[in-house]
Amino acid sequence: xxxxxxxxxxNERIKKGKVVVLTAEEVIEKVKEKGIEETAKEVDVxxxxxxxxxxxxxxxxxxxxxxxxxxxxxxxxxxxxxxxGIAAVDAYLGATELPEDDPLNSDYPGEFRYGGGHVIxxxxxxxxxxxxxxGYGTDCYPRKEIETTITIDDINEAILFNPRNCxxxxxxxxxxSNKTIYTYMGTLKPNLGNANYxxxxxxxxxxxxxxxxxxxxxTRIFLGGGIGYVAWNGTQHFPxxxxxxDGKELCASGGTLSVIGDLKKMSARWLxxxxxxxxxxxxxxxxxxxxxxxxxxxxxxxxxxxxxxFAPIVDYSDVYPNRxxxxxxxxxxxQLKSGKINLLGKEVPTAPLSSYPKAREIAHILKDWIQxxxxxxxxxxxxxxxxxxxxxxxVLN
Amino acid sequence: xxxxxxxLRFSAETADKPIIYHLVKDYDLIINILKAQxxxxxxxxxxxxxxxxxxxxxxxxxxxxGILVQPLETEVVRNEQRCxxxxxxxxxxxxxxxYIERPSMDVRFDGEKCILCLMCLKICPxxxxxxxx
Numbered sequence: 333x334x335x336x337x338x339x340x341x342x343n344e345r346i347k348k349g350k351v352v353v354l355t356a357e358e359v360i361e362k363v364k365e366k367g368i369e370e371t372a373k374e375v376d377v378x379x380x381x382x383x384x385x386x387x388x389x390x391x392x393x394x395x396x397x398x399x400x401x402x403x404x405x406x407x408x409x410x411x412x413x414x415x416x417g418i419a420a421v422d423a424y425l426g427a428t429e430l431p432e433d434d435p436l437n438s439d440y441p442g443e444f445r446y447g448g449g450h451v452i453x454x455x456x457x458x459x460x461x462x463x464x465x466x467g468y469g470t471d472c473y474p475r476k477e478i479e480t481t482i483t484i485d486d487i488n489e490a491i492l493f494n495p496r497n498c499x500x501x502x503x504x505x506x507x508x509s510n511k512t513i514y515t516y517m518g519t520l521k522p523n524l525g526n527a528n529y530x531x532x533x534x535x536x537x538x539x540x541x542x543x544x545x546x547x548x549x550x551t552r553i554f555l556g557g558g559i560g561y562v563a564w565n566g567t568q569h570f571p572x573x574x575x576x577x578d579g580k581e582l583c584a585s586g587g588t589l590s591v592i593g594d595l596k597k598m599s600a601r602w603l604x605x606x607x608x609x610x611x612x613x614x615x616x617x618x619x620x621x622x623x624x625x626x627x628x629x630x631x632x633x634x635x636x637x638x639x640x641x642f643a644p645i646v647d648y649s650d651v652y653p654n655r656x657x658x659x660x661x662x663x664x665x666x667q668l669k670s671g672k673i674n675l676l677g678k679e680v681p682t683a684p685l686s687s688y689p690k691a692r693e694i695a696h697i698l699k700d701w702i703q704x705x706x707x708x709x710x711x712x713x714x715x716x717x718x719x720x721x722x723x724x725x726x727v728l729n
Numbered sequence: 730x731x732x733x734x735x736x737l738r739f740s741a742e743t744a745d746k747p748i749i750y751h752l753v754k755d756y757d758l759i760i761n762i763l764k765a766q767x768x769x770x771x772x773x774x775x776x777x778x779x780x781x782x783x784x785x786x787x788x789x790x791x792x793x794x795g796i797l798v799q800p801l802e803t804e805v806v807r808n809e810q811r812c813x814x815x816x817x818x819x820x821x822x823x824x825x826x827x828y829i830e831r832p833s834m835d836v837r838f839d840g841e842k843c844i845l846c847l848m849c850l851k852i853c854p855x856x857x858x859x860x861x862x
Contacts, residue, residue, distance in 0.1 A: 526821075683821075684816045687813045687814045689835050
């Protein structure tokens with residue numbers, strides 16, 4: 333019977349300054365050196381990190397009331413429209429929203445230089461934002477328009493609420509066609525010109541807790557440089573365990589998180605407006621999740637290495653867009669990180685879209701917060717569905 | 730006699746013309762090839778140092794051949810604050826001026842190797858690559 337510890341006990345150790353925290357990279361080395369049993373006795377918490385484009389992100393804003401009052405029916409921030417189908421001066425700005433006069437892909441491939449994600453970056457960087465709103469006028473909200481300049485400090489609330497972040501694992505995207513394609517996985521050169529991937533592998537939060545044993549609703553996390561919480565499972569949360577052709581278990585895939593936090597306390601270093609040529613605008617989000625080492629099994633998964641974690645290789649010229657089944661096999665993150673993979677008899681150069689160095693930095697910042705006693709761990713209010721839940725994506729006809 | 734630096738851009742159609750030969754033989758220019766990325770039937774780039782009395786005639790000869798000539802007053806720089814070290818640029822940079830250092834996975838930029846193709850400006854998801862004039 334190995335070590336058992338509770339989150340309460342870990343928090344006591346944090347408060348006493350006795351907690352032992354390692355990043356997911358560091359714990360791998362420790363386990364190689366001392367084994368699971370010894371490491372589990374020593375280590376209380378493993379910190380993870382990821383810093384990649386996450387389209388399903390956005391911010392709830394409350395602008396404060398004008399005098400006389402306006403019920404905002406339409407609102408634009410730096411010319412980017414936000415959703416106002418909620419109360420009078422509330423709005424939700426999504427990361428992929430684009431200005432109404434954006435040429436989009438009419439001049440293919442479009443540039444998408446500025447969108448909702450860039451407005452969020454400008455907000456959190458405390459840059460001035462041009463706000464325009466119109467209303468239809470009511471007895472209680474007579475005003476019909478306003479145009480002004482705001483900063484994040486001028487408004488009541490800015491709550492980052494991202495319905496789907498932190499994908500557990502992701503496709504390695506390639507292009508089998510003979511023309512360049514422009515995707516959310518970046519520009520893919522023809523005839524297997526490159527293979528793009530977007531996971532921090534051995535540092536990635538949900539790859540290190542494949543059965544959702546510790547990460548649940550209410551888990552306190554690093555979000556965009558500030559403190560955030562897991563609000564729910566993310567949309568399209570279909571956790572599963574990948575298996576190779578022989579039925580051998582590879583690693584987890586398909587889980588997602590919905591996260592929430594105070595944008596006012598975040599940083600533009602960790603929320604960056606992002607553009608994919610020919611695809612659109614989005615937001616690169618930094619997330620770090622602490623994994624309490626409650627027992628040896630949790631450490632076993634938290635110590636998985638890039639050699640033991642795999643991504644499916646998917647063709648984005650035909651299979652992905654046309655929702656055809658099948659993939660071109662699996663490749664380990666160690667292979668992907670080496671800079672080239674062998675595929676269909678060809679040596680294909682690889683490129684990441686999510687930043688491994690920044691993921692490492694997030695894991696270190698979170699480690700630092702915990703060691704200093706600034707960040708206590710939370711007990712999940714409720715667990716998230718795991719791979720045994722059998723959740724699967726539906727098809728829209 | 731002043732020496733000027735220029736960047737030549739070849740389309741796939743112009744990439745196999747023997748232009749250096751003509752610049753030397755017909756216009757008596759002194760050519761120093763600083764960088765060249767030329768492949769038959771593909772877009773290419775060449776950075777030259779040129780001096781000679783018939784400099785202007787030589788340049789107009791190049792332009793008549795359909796080669797785009799730009800003075801080398803511009804350079805590509807990386808906005809270090811903005812770069813997230815993701816690495817998306819690394820497979821698109823033709824000369825590996827942008828590359829990933831392993832095992833740290835940090836993205837490095839070697840301006841000496843840059844041939845100003847400007848591909849990174851289009852690829853970089855956070856617009857960290859900039860042209861400085």
